[in-house]
Amino acid sequence: MSVLNQKTVKEVIKIDGVGLHNGKKVHMEIKPAEPNTGILFKRTDIKKDNCVIPGVFNVKSTLLCTTISNNYGISISTIEHLMGALYGTGIDNALIEIDNDEVPILDGSAKIFVDEINKVGTKISELPIKIIKIEKKIFLKDGTKSISIEPSKINLDIDFEIKYENSLIGTQRNIVKVYEDDLTQIYNSRTFCLYEDVEKLKKMNLAKGGSLENAVVVQDQKVLNKEGLRNNKEFVNHKILDCMGDLYLSGYKIIGKLICSQGGHKLTNQLLRKIFSDNSNFTIIEVKEKNIPNLYINRNILKSIA
């Protein structure tokens, strides 16, 4: 059985939690799905027109989280950490059933999603995975924020940088090779905010479920969470997790080299829209082992594509 074939979860995964922004209780189940299904969300609290595809053009809002919506206005928010976990663990097909409009925030990272997926394991199908290979450099700028993607040989590299005035967060940069590196620190890194922004968010009717249980809160030179940080690049690592999750809204794994400075959900979505606006920007390939040059046949390199 090829490691490059499409995979799904072996068993149903059940997760309970609260939404970060709506503060409501939510029950979610990640279910096995047939090859070529992709990732599909289904709102079980709604009887009709309740399926939402996490696709590039279904992104309705990128204000603090990624919200997708179908043609009937049925939406699901804060999908990015779950999508990042599915991307990194190589889940190509899954049905996500959810009884509310926001994915549970859990500990603010992708740790629990990844642990649960690893616990049940994966089921490998007979069909090869499909990958988007970036063919041209695409660059976007929004004020001081920028993002670009360019062709690479076999990997998805994410080179991310954040620059905060708050000096505890400050400037952080990390580069990961998504299909080669150990992503544990990326998965474990939690969402974060500045203490002075908490009140603003609550006034905007956001972060109603937010607490020190599910977000790192920074006040001046101090992390307010008793346990401190989980790793010394937790802030930028979390942004890389968000970026992976948002990229998975392309519906495929990606081969390219992405460089982002101070971006986020909005810029990543704009980049994907730009990629898909011109067919010559990319090719979609089915990865069969015979298509891979000898140089890359080392399965370890491909562990996470697979």
Ligand SMILES: [Zn+2]
């Ligand atoms: Zn996030």
